[in-house]
Amino acid sequence: MKIVLVRVPTIIDASASTAPICPPVGLAYLKAICSKFTRQITVIDSVGNKPEVMRVELGSTSFRILGESADTIAAYVPVDAEIILLSIMFSQDWPYAREVLREIRKRATNAVIIAGGEHISAVPEFSMKSAPEIDVCVLGEGENTLHALLTHYQNSSALPTEIAGTCVRHPTHGFHSNAKQARITSLKEIPDPDWDGFPLAHYLDNEHGFGVNRGRSMPIVATRGCPYQCTFCSNPLMWTTLWKAREPEDVIREMKIYIEKYQATNFDFYDLTAIVKKDWIVKFCKMLIEQKLNVTWQLPSGTRSEAIDSEVAGLLYASGCRNLSYAPESGSPEILTLIKKKISVPKMLESMRGCVAEGLSVKANIICGFPDETWAHLRQTLWFIVKVAATGIDDLSINQFSPYPGSELFDRLVKEGKVELNDEYFESLSYYSSMTNARSYGNYLSSREILVYKTLGTALFYLTAFSLHPSRVFTTILNAIRGVETNRLDKTLNAYFSRFRAKPNASRKSLKPPRDSENRPDAA
Numbered sequence: 001m002k003i004v005l006v007r008v009p010t011i012i013d014a015s016a017s018t019a020p021i022c023p024p025v026g027l028a029y030l031k032a033i034c035s036k037f038t039r040q041i042t043v044i045d046s047v048g049n050k051p052e053v054m055r056v057e058l059g060s061t062s063f064r065i066l067g068e069s070a071d072t073i074a075a076y077v078p079v080d081a082e083i084i085l086l087s088i089m090f091s092q093d094w095p096y097a098r099e100v101l102r103e104i105r106k107r108a109t110n111a112v113i114i115a116g117g118e119h120i121s122a123v124p125e126f127s128m129k130s131a132p133e134i135d136v137c138v139l140g141e142g143e144n145t146l147h148a149l150l151t152h153y154q155n156s157s158a159l160p161t162e163i164a165g166t167c168v169r170h171p172t173h174g175f176h177s178n179a180k181q182a183r184i185t186s187l188k189e190i191p192d193p194d195w196d197g198f199p200l201a202h203y204l205d206n207e208h209g210f211g212v213n214r215g216r217s218m219p220i221v222a223t224r225g226c227p228y229q230c231t232f233c234s235n236p237l238m239w240t241t242l243w244k245a246r247e248p249e250d251v252i253r254e255m256k257i258y259i260e261k262y263q264a265t266n267f268d269f270y271d272l273t274a275i276v277k278k279d280w281i282v283k284f285c286k287m288l289i290e291q292k293l294n295v296t297w298q299l300p301s302g303t304r305s306e307a308i309d310s311e312v313a314g315l316l317y318a319s320g321c322r323n324l325s326y327a328p329e330s331g332s333p334e335i336l337t338l339i340k341k342k343i344s345v346p347k348m349l350e351s352m353r354g355c356v357a358e359g360l361s362v363k364a365n366i367i368c369g370f371p372d373e374t375w376a377h378l379r380q381t382l383w384f385i386v387k388v389a390a391t392g393i394d395d396l397s398i399n400q401f402s403p404y405p406g407s408e409l410f411d412r413l414v415k416e417g418k419v420e421l422n423d424e425y426f427e428s429l430s431y432y433s434s435m436t437n438a439r440s441y442g443n444y445l446s447s448r449e450i451l452v453y454k455t456l457g458t459a460l461f462y463l464t465a466f467s468l469h470p471s472r473v474f475t476t477i478l479n480a481i482r483g484v485e486t487n488r489l490d491k492t493l494n495a496y497f498s499r500f501r502a503k504p505n506a507s508r509k510s511l512k513p514p515r516d517s518e519n520r521p522d523a524a
Contacts (some may be wrong), residue, residue, distance in 0.1 A: 001154060004077050004084045004111075005041045006098040006104070009067030011427060012053065013055045015436040019066045021051040021208035023200060025219040025270055026117070026142075027087045027296045028193030033342040034085075035194050037150045043197035044076045048102075051202060058099060061423055065096055074103035081108045083153060085146070089117040091405050092429035095225060098131050101505065105133040106276055112153060116142050121238050122406030124167040124423065126421055137167040140238055142191055149276055155302045183239070187224065187246045192254055195262075204262055211300035212361070213322050213485040213494070215265035218258040222284070222296075228304075230329075231339045232367065234406030235356070243276055245410075248284035252291055267297040272412045274299055278307040285315035289449055298323035302365055305343070305351035311371050313351075313358040323487065324353065325363040326404075331384020335370055340345040341407075349391055358393035361487045362394035364388050368453050371409060372403050374444045385457055389464035394487035396461040397452045399432045404440055462489075 001344040004275040005027055006018060012019045012069055034041050046067035056070075057064050066238040077084065086105060088097045101113065116138035120127050138145045145165035152160045159168055165181025169344040184190060203209065207208060208216030223238040223246065235241075275281045308316070328348055329341050336343065340489070357360050366385070368378060403410040403419055428439040435454060438447040445453075466473050479486060480493045 001038045001150070002040045002042075002078060002080060002082045003150075004045045004081045005031055005046065006036065006073065006077075006100070006210050007046050007048070007067075007101050008073075008086060008088055008093055009046045009065040009069075010090065011063050011092050011096055011430050012066055012436055013430045013434040014064055015434050016053075016064070016403075016430075017291065019053075020210050021047060021066070021203065022196075022210045022268070023048065023198065023203050023219050025193055025221060026089065027085075028198060029190070030085060030087070030116075030142055030146055030196040031197070032191040034150065036147070036191075037154060040075060040196060042076065042078060042081070044073055045198050046073050046365075048199040048202050051206075051208060052421075054185050056096065056099075059093060061427075063427065065465070070096070070103040072097040073100055074107040077107045077111075077278070079108060081111045082152070084108060084111045084113045086113065086115045087117045088115055088119045088422070090429070091119040091122070092426055093421045094119055094127070094426045101131045101133040103448045104328045112136065113136060114149065116146075118234055118238050119333045119405060122234055122404070122410075123421065124177065128167065128169055128175060132169075135169060139165050139167060139177075140181055140240075141165075141183055144184060159517075174405075175276040175402070183225070183242045183244075185244060187244055188250060192257070192358065200262060201316050204264070209266070210268040210270065211298040212487060212491050213264075214296045214322065216263055217266040217268050218255075218262060218264040219270050220258075220267045221253065221270050222246055223271045223274050225274060228273070228342060229340050229408075232370070232401060232407040234404050236408075236409075239272070243273065243439075244278070245280050247332055248280070248287050252293075255293065255295070256291075259295065262454040265295055267295065269297060269300060271299070271302070271303070273304055275303045275307050275312075278309075278312060281307060281312055283314075285319040285321075285332070285517055293320070296320045296322045299406070300325055302327040302350065305348040305379050308351045308355065310354040310357070313354045313360060316355070317358045319361055322359065323361045323363070324355065325365060327365040328384070328388075329365065329383035330370075330373075330377070331387075332357060332373075333380075335373055336378050336392050339370060340374055349387055352388065352391040352393050352519075354416075358488060361395075362393035363397065363488050365394060366396065366398045366457065367401050367438055367439070368398055368457070369442050369445055369450045371413065371442045372444075373442055374400075375449075378445075378457075380459060382457060385461050386464050390468060392465075392469065393491055394465075397433065397488070399421055399486060400434075400438050401441065401453065402432050403431045 007024045048070045053066055086223050093505045113133050114136045115134045120137050121139045128134050148163045164179045167177045170176045204216045205211045225243045226235045227241050227243040229236050297320050330336055403413045431437045438450040479490045485491045
């Protein structure tokens with residue numbers, strides 16, 4: 001079989017100068033499955049090929065995207081491709097993903113197009129209706145389902161109507177969803193991500209990554225799933241509530257491979273919730289310390305605080321962890337109950353203080369604008385923000401609530417008629433971190449009030465933090481001048497000022513899209 005794997009561009013907010021430029025680890029896991037069937041694999045990483053922001057027009061709507069244009073992506077696709085896999089993780093990317101699908105279908109008229117990712121898993125029938133180019137949707141965890149699909153197409157061209165974890169376009173019966181695919185319980189059986197054919201040099205040489213820039217960063221996944229059921233999160237639908245951890249030695253073995261093969265010096269853990277069980281993280285840290293790999297690692301996507309006490313915090317730092325994020329979301333007990341965020345605020349603050357004492361750079365994530373949130377709730381969160389700043393953590397971000405498809409709150413707002421699946425809604429999902437655009441889905445807060453609150457809360461945090469730790473002002477200014485990153489504020493300022501710094505010619509050259517030959521099947 002001739003297989004093509006495609007990462008679609010990402011839509012970003014109009015006020016954003018850039019967006020996280022991260023290697024697509026999920027697609028690399030799927031490539032490892034494809035490699036069991038064929039060596040004729042073409043990888044098209046539209047973001048890695050061209051990590052630049054551009055404006056595109058779709059009808060009367062203008063979008064800003066990070067990555068290559070649809071026609072450029074389609075030009076990479078071999079005309080005789082048989083299977084084309086598209087990863088569409090974020091619903092905000094859907095409007096342009098449709099354009100990519102149209103261009104690919106024009107290029108490869110006979111290929112079977114399979115789409116997967118969190119967006120597809122959440123709204124498969126909608127996706128297939130609005131993008132008739134899709135033949136099969138993969139729902140949830142993809143490895144076993146993809147293996148079954150490739151086995152089927154290796155022997156038959158018939159419609160796969162009985163493969164678990166899929167939704168297919170039936171020629172006479174409309175859309176047909178098969179039984180759910182069971183979660184993989186033995187993570188040891190999953191092959192390592194296959195990075196051959198991906199433009200990793202574009203990420204590594206330019207020090208792109210999800211977390212703070214601490215050198216050549218590779219993504220890694222140590223655990224899968226999350227045992228919690230927050231109402232704003234699509235995890236229960238995408239992954240279920242089963243949390244499974246890899247054996248610590250397997251994670252370290254993969255890290256060693258990347259150190260040797262790619263000269264990696266830092267690892268960004270992409271886990272939904274990495275630290276759930278204390279015994280697992282203690283074992284992992286102790287083994288990492290014993291191995292003396294001399295690397296850093298971080299948890300930029302957030303984790304729970306329950307298992308992080310002073311002992312764990314010390315082991316995290318000693319093993320090379322330098323940055324981690326907590327996600328309290330709110331300081332209002334009522335809102336925490338409504339969104340099913342099962343945390344203890346006093347224990348989280350205690351955990352933050354312990355991490356700071358051990359030298360870790362900590363960031364807290366807040367969300368505002370939940371459907372039932374009022375200014376009374378927001379005032380409680382403002383006082384919580386002051387307490388958070390007093391713990392000594394470095395960073396705090398306030399993002400607006402966005403009703404992501406697949407989440408409990410999304411389903412509620414659809415029923416209430418407050419969410420309609422159109423391009424305006426999908427684009428609004430890119431506003432989550434914007435300081436100039438917002439869209440309210442609540443009953444008590446306007447879009448303008450959300451923006452005011454985000455500005456007020458952010459200013460309150462940093463004014464409190466800098467007042468209690470005045471030396472940080474000078475450190476932050478010095479880091480901005482030198483282009484050094486130790487925390488998320490440094491990263492934000494560096495992204496802003498980098499636009500005014502001259503880029504070396506070598507760096508400019510490395511950001512060019514790869515030559516056509518680099519995306520040919522024999523390169524994979």
